[in-house]
Amino acid sequence: MSLHYVTPEPVPDMVQLLTPEGQRVDNPEFEWTFTDDEIRGLYRDLAIVRRIDVEAMALQRQGELGIWASCLGQEAAQIGSGRALSPNDMAFPTYRETGVAWCRGIDPLDLTAAWRGLNYGGWDPIEKKFNLYTIVIGSQTLHAVGYAMGVQKDHADDAVIAYFGDGASSQGDVNEAFIFAASYDAPVVFFCQNNQYAISEPFSRQSRVPLYHRAEGFGFRGIRVDGNDVLACLAVTRYALEECRTGNGPVLVEAYTYRMSAHTSNDDPTRYRLAAEVEEWTLRDPIERVKAYLVRNGHVTQSFFDEIDAEGNEIATRLRAGTLAMEPPALEEMFDWAYAEQTDLLTKQRKDFVDYKASFVSEEA
Amino acid sequence: MGENITLGRALNIGLRRAMEDDPKVLLMGEDIGKLGGVFRVTDGLQKDFGEDRVIDTPLAESGIIGTAVGLAIRGYRPVCEIQFDGFVFPAYDQIVTQVAKMHQRTRGKVKMPIVIRIPYGGGIGAVEHHSESPEAYFAHTPGLKVVSPSNPQDAFWMIQQAIACDDPIVFFEPKRRYHDKAEVDTSAPLSAAPQHLFSATVAHSGTDATLLCYGPMVKTCVTAAAAAKEEGRSLEVVDLRTLSPLDMAPIIASTRKTGRVIVVHEAQGSLGMGAELAARITEECFYDLEAPVLRVTGFDTPYPPSRFEEDYLPDLDRVLDGVDRAFGF
Ligand SMILES: Cc1ncc(C[n+]2csc(CCOP(=O)(O)OP(=O)(O)O)c2C)c(N)n1
Numbered sequence: 203m204s205l206h207y208v209t210p211e212p213v214p215d216m217v218q219l220l221t222p223e224g225q226r227v228d229n230p231e232f233e234w235t236f237t238d239d240e241i242r243g244l245y246r247d248l249a250i251v252r253r254i255d256v257e258a259m260a261l262q263r264q265g266e267l268g269i270w271a272s273c274l275g276q277e278a279a280q281i282g283s284g285r286a287l288s289p290n291d292m293a294f295p296t297y298r299e300t301g302v303a304w305c306r307g308i309d310p311l312d313l314t315a316a317w318r319g320l321n322y323g324g325w326d327p328i329e330k331k332f333n334l335y336t337i338v339i340g341s342q343t344l345h346a347v348g349y350a351m352g353v354q355k356d357h358a359d360d361a362v363i364a365y366f367g368d369g370a371s372s373q374g375d376v377n378e379a380f381i382f383a384a385s386y387d388a389p390v391v392f393f394c395q396n397n398q399y400a401i402s403e404p405f406s407r408q409s410r411v412p413l414y415h416r417a418e419g420f421g422f423r424g425i426r427v428d429g430n431d432v433l434a435c436l437a438v439t440r441y442a443l444e445e446c447r448t449g450n451g452p453v454l455v456e457a458y459t460y461r462m463s464a465h466t467s468n469d470d471p472t473r474y475r476l477a478a479e480v481e482e483w484t485l486r487d488p489i490e491r492v493k494a495y496l497v498r499n500g501h502v503t504q505s506f507f508d509e510i511d512a513e514g515n516e517i518a519t520r521l522r523a524g525t526l527a528m529e530p531p532a533l534e535e536m537f538d539w540a541y542a543e544q545t546d547l548l549t550k551q552r553k554d555f556v557d558y559k560a561s562f563v564s565e566e567a
Numbered sequence: 568m569g570e571n572i573t574l575g576r577a578l579n580i581g582l583r584r585a586m587e588d589d590p591k592v593l594l595m596g597e598d599i600g601k602l603g604g605v606f607r608v609t610d611g612l613q614k615d616f617g618e619d620r621v622i623d624t625p626l627a628e629s630g631i632i633g634t635a636v637g638l639a640i641r642g643y644r645p646v647c648e649i650q651f652d653g654f655v656f657p658a659y660d661q662i663v664t665q666v667a668k669m670h671q672r673t674r675g676k677v678k679m680p681i682v683i684r685i686p687y688g689g690g691i692g693a694v695e696h697h698s699e700s701p702e703a704y705f706a707h708t709p710g711l712k713v714v715s716p717s718n719p720q721d722a723f724w725m726i727q728q729a730i731a732c733d734d735p736i737v738f739f740e741p742k743r744r745y746h747d748k749a750e751v752d753t754s755a756p757l758s759a760a761p762q763h764l765f766s767a768t769v770a771h772s773g774t775d776a777t778l779l780c781y782g783p784m785v786k787t788c789v790t791a792a793a794a795a796k797e798e799g800r801s802l803e804v805v806d807l808r809t810l811s812p813l814d815m816a817p818i819i820a821s822t823r824k825t826g827r828v829i830v831v832h833e834a835q836g837s838l839g840m841g842a843e844l845a846a847r848i849t850e851e852c853f854y855d856l857e858a859p860v861l862r863v864t865g866f867d868t869p870y871p872p873s874r875f876e877e878d879y880l881p882d883l884d885r886v887l888d889g890v891d892r893a894f895g896f
Contacts, residue, residue: 268692268873319873322695337696338654339626372625374657400626402602408625474601536875540868547837551866555878558888 216426216458219433222486224494226433234437238500244432245492246510247281251301252489253514254310257521258300258317262467266525267317271298275430275462278488279395281305282435283363283457286443290331290360292353294346297335299365306332310517314525321531340366340373343392347379350388350451361446362390363439369400371416372408380420380454389446391439392417392454395429397461402474417454429459430488460486533559569752575745577719578608578684580753581726582646586616588757589644592730595622595631596648596684605650606686606745628658635681636665644680646730652687653696659704666735667710679735682726686742687715688783688833689880692873699870700834705737706811706843713811714764715739717785719749721808727757728764739810741783767814769821773803776827776890779818779844781807784831784881791886802890810840815847822848826857827893831881836864858896863889 217229255272262270273280280301287293287305295302303313308325316323316335323334336342346364353360370376371394383390396413398405409416417424423445427438435457442453460483464471496502537552538544572580586592594609594616600623603610613621624631628649635645649655655662662683669679689698706713712734716722722740729736762768770785771792778788785806792802803821807813822828828848830841845860863881871879 269694316872317694319692319694319876321872337694338656369626372627372630374627374629400597401605402598402600403623403626407623468605470602473603530874531872533875533878536866536868536871536879545867547867555866558885559878562884 216428217434217438218428218431219437220431220491220495222430222491224491224498226495226499229434232434232437232441234433236433241433241492241496241500242502242506244281244285244436245489245496246513247285247301247304248277248432248489248492249510250514250517251277251281251304253518254304254521255300257518258310258314259463259467261314261522261525262317267314267467268319269466269468270317271466272461272463273298273300275460275483275488276395276397277301278432279393279429279435279457279459282432283393283439283455286436286439287331287363288361288443290358291443292331292333292346292349292360292362294333294342294349294362294364295335296339296342296365296367296370297337299335302365303332306330308332310521311524311528314521315528318525318528320528340370340375340379342366343370343376343379344382346390347382347386347388350383350390350446351386353389354386359447360389361443361451362388363393363443364390365393365395367400368394368396368398368405368408368413369403370394371413380417380422380452383452384421387449387451389449389451391442391446392452393439394454394456395459396456397429397459399461399465399475401465401469402471404474412456414454414456422452422454424454424456426456426458429457430486430491432488432492459488569750571748572719572751572753573746573748574716574719574722574741575606575608577723577751577753578726578740579610579612580751581723582609583612583615584753584757585646585727585730586612586620589730591642592644592646593620593622593638594646594648595624595635597624597626597631597650599623599648604648606742608684608740608745609648628654628656629661632658632661632666632681632683636661636669636679639679639681640677644682644730646682646684649683649685651697652685652699652701655683655685655701662705662711662735662737663708667708670734671710678733680730680733681735682729682738683736684726684738684740686745687739688741688743689870689876690743690783692876694873695870698873698876700832700865702737702739702810703834703839706840711735711737711811712765712809713737713739714809715741715782716808717741717744717770717782717806719747720751720761723751723753724757724760724762725764725808728760731757732764739782743783744786747786762808765809765812765814767805767807767809767817769803769817770806771802771804773801773825775801775825776829776893777803777805777821777825778829778831778886778890779805779807780831781810781840783833787881787883788831788886791883791890794883795887795890800890813844813847815851818844818848819851822852823855826855827890828856828860829863829886829889829893830860831863831886831889833865833880835867836862837867839864858893861889861893
């Protein structure tokens with residue numbers, strides 16, 4: 203059986219505000235003005251997140267991280283949606299949301315620590331308004347709905363955003379999340395990054411219809427946006443969050459994008475996709491189009507790009523050095539957080555094990 | 568006469584044989600087609616048997632097992648792959664409320680010859696939900712049978728026997744042993760299987776104490792037995808192979824011979840396989856025991872981040888420490 207390759211269809215009802223060539227275009231519903239400053243800021247975000255991703259991938263290849271889930275190619279979907287959030291809005295990510303994490307002020311070292319196997323994610327989800335990564339596919343969409351139901355009960359105007367992939371749309375949990383959200387009108391934006399694959403399974407294995415069409419069947423609005431267009435992702439997510447705030451939510455946003463890298467560093471994509479497909483999508487690179495726009499219209503000179511490159515390199519250097527310098531966690535910690543009220547059993551196991559380990563040290567000494 | 572193959576490859580050849588032998592056998596799971604599964608256990612099977620028999624499924628575990636139930640009612644023999652141990656839980660409802668009870672509820676009119684393959688256990692440096700040992704949940708469910716091979720030879724035979732069995736079987740594959748190699752005679756017919764599927768075996772014979780183990784821990788225990796020998800202690804290692812039903816005869820025989828038993832498993836100690844074994848042995852061999860049945864297991868915490876796993880997982884030293892404790896009574 204050969205790998206079959208279908209040229210990505212130009213999707214007529216996909217919101218786009220910046221073409222792959224870097225031309226600003228209008229959309230009748232999502233008319234949006236962006237200042238040059240704003241676009242320059244988005245470019246900086248995109249470029250730095252890519253730099254972080256590339257560095258983390260290199261760290262994985264050198265054996266410093268157990269695994270890494272790259273967001274290469276998905277930066278616009280993540281930065282666009284991430285920058286649309288207000289400080290109090292709560293985000294529920296999956297596990298490749300480096301760009302969203304960046305927007306929420308998560309130190310990239312907190313991401314590498316988790317992938318290095320030191321913890322389950324070291325940041326405070328409440329303070330950062332960014333839940334811990336969720337590896338079990340789709341689970342977090344229900345958490346997002348529950349959180350949104352809480353927001354509603356508090357009569358607050360925070361909004362909630364749940365990230366998930368095209369593959370996740372097949373899970374029962376995600377479909378149950380849609381039902382609950384619709385049934386309670388919960389203020390939640392379902393932000394699906396359709397990156398065309400769930401590991402090796404193409405999107406056609408998950409759905410016969412475009413994903414955003416599904417929303418209608420559950421009774422809320424679905425919008426497809428060009429996921430490689432940071433302006434469109436920002437505008438559409440802002441609109442969707444506003445719908446939530448004004449009591450009209452939920453909304454499903456399908457960001458139509460592409461995973462340029464392997465699923466994770468463990469994956470071999472040559473088994474299931476063709477180089478031509480990757481090349482085709484390279485032409486739609488989310489960063490290049492902003493760069494093209496800025497060069498033509500953004501009142502920037504080469505030094506603007508040079509400065510951002512330098513800043514990215516600095517962050518990457520810090521990421522590398524910081525990751526390498528991470529201390530192994532204290533042994534006892536394994537026993538300390540399983541319960542809020544420690545149990546006798548674990549107290550005993552902790553003590554026994556600490557003593558047991560110490561017996562080796564004294565033997566060696 | 569055999570081939571020197573890995574445990575993963577032995578499963579692959581076993582699956583191929585089962586599919587050749589019975590056209591009703593189907594494989595289902597995420598990424599099992601072109602990718603050959605994330606561990607490549609189904610490598611090449613879709614190419615040879617087609618997409619109708621090696622079915623790439625949507626990303627939905629409840630869907631995989633629930634549709635397997637329907638296929639089984641229709642006369643097929645589905646072999647389902649769950650990608651990792653921690654991802655079986657979306658399917659847990661279907662497995663314990665439907666798969667496990669169908670035969671009883673229909674008084675045998677409907678059989679559930681479903682095999683649920685689950686790569687399990689730690690030691691590969693993975694992230695959350697990729698290293699767990701959930702066997703006790705399933706062994707606790709009447710109507711399910713639970714087995715775990717520990718070596719390539721058993722993997723080759725047990726997968727074929729499991730597929731041929733008319734009961735639903737949860738088939739736990741020790742993922743950190745996928746690359747271990749051994750000689751396997753892959754040309755012999757299924758009828759020549761050296762052992763019944765639901766039987767335990769002595770992996771290393773000895774006289775002073777018994778290590779009871781299965782799956783990934785068998786190799787660890789055999790290594791421990793070799794190390795103990797140098798110190799003048801003779802350990803017997805019993806590889807359970809089947810967790811439910813338990814094959815008690817070899818367990819009892821070994822207990823009578825050595826008088827000291829240490830159960831070793833990766834899963835949390837409390838309320839697990841070790842507890843069941845200790846209770847059964849105490850009931851059946853009370854007067855033969857020189858010491859209480861001890862357990863060397865994972866701790867009663869969630870499986871830790873991978874930097875802790877060497878400490879979490881029973882290793883040679885902890886097994887030998889358990890043996891020392893058994894001799895302390
Ligand atoms: C319940 C569950 N089943 C299987 C897996 C293994 N797995 C990890 S990622 C993945 C594919 C996810 O695809 P998608 O939802 O499209 O997100 P993407 O990784 O492409 O961003 C699978 C099958 C898992 N993590 N959780």
